[in-house]
Amino acid sequence: xxxxxxxxxxxxxxxxxxxxxxxxxxxxxxxxxxxxxxxxxxxxxxxxxxxxxxxxxxxxxxxxxxxxxxxxxxxxxxxxxxxxxxxxxxxxxxxxxxxxxxxxxxxxxxxxx
Amino acid sequence: xxxxxxxxxxxxxxxxxxxxxxxxxxxxxxxxxxxxxxxxxxxxxxxxxxxxxxxxxxxxxxxxxxxxxxxxxxxxxxxxxxxxxxxxxxxxxxxxxxxxxxxxxxxxxxxxxxx
Numbered sequence: 001x002x003x004x005x006x007x008x009x010x011x012x013x014x015x016x017x018x019x020x021x022x023x024x025x026x027x028x029x030x031x032x033x034x035x036x037x038x039x040x041x042x043x044x045x046x047x048x049x050x051x052x053x054x055x056x057x058x059x060x061x062x063x064x065x066x067x068x069x070x071x072x073x074x075x076x077x078x079x080x081x082x083x084x085x086x087x088x089x090x091x092x093x094x095x096x097x098x099x100x101x102x103x104x105x106x107x108x109x110x111x112x113x
Numbered sequence: 114x115x116x117x118x119x120x121x122x123x124x125x126x127x128x129x130x131x132x133x134x135x136x137x138x139x140x141x142x143x144x145x146x147x148x149x150x151x152x153x154x155x156x157x158x159x160x161x162x163x164x165x166x167x168x169x170x171x172x173x174x175x176x177x178x179x180x181x182x183x184x185x186x187x188x189x190x191x192x193x194x195x196x197x198x199x200x201x202x203x204x205x206x207x208x209x210x211x212x213x214x215x216x217x218x219x220x221x222x223x224x225x226x227x228x
Contacts, residue, residue, distance in 0.1 A: 008153070041222075042221070042222075043219035043221055044203075044217075044219055046217070086158075087155070099169075100158065100161070101158075101217065102155075103155040103156040104155050105154055106155065109182040
C-alpha cells in the first residue's frame, strides 16, 4: 500500500457543484493530516488542517477517519478559482524525533463555467 | 517579507555538469527542506535541516548535497547532473520544526532540465 494515496482525477465539475476528494494513508501511527492546494506551475500552499472531529473553513470541509486511515475534502459551491491540484499530506514522526510530511500525488480539479 | 526565495527559476544543464540551487528565507525558520516534484508525482524529500550546521537525508538524497551554514540559507548542490534529475525543485521552511502544524512555506520552485 502506498504511503499516501489519492485518486489523481481529473475531476471536471460545473460551477456550483459539490465535489469530494478522498485520500488513504498507510501508517497507522501518523500524527496529523493536511490538505494543500497547488495551482498549475506554482508552489503548494496549505489549504487546511484535518482534525479528528472534522472541520470546516467556508466552503471547504475536511474529515478524518483514523480507524479506516482515510481523509476527505469536500468543496461546496465550486468556483472557477477552485481549479487546482489538491494534495493530501500526512505528518509522521521520524526516528530522529522530528516530523516529516509525506505528500500524495494530488487530485486535479477543473471547475467548468 | 519575501518568504522563501529560490534561484534560479529555470536552468538547463548538460549531463555531467554541476550547479547549486540557492534558497533563502527571511522568516527565521529553523527547519528547511528541499523537495523535488516530477510530473504526476508527489513531492519527494531530498534533504532537510533542523538548524544551522545540521542536515539530514530525506527519501531521495542520491546525487545531491546540501549545507546549512546560516539559518537563512540552504543551498542544494547537484554534482554530475543526470537526466533523472530533470524535475521541479522546491525549497521550503517551517517554524520550530514541529510540523504538527503542517505548514511549510514553499519557494516558487526551480525548473531544472538535464540534457
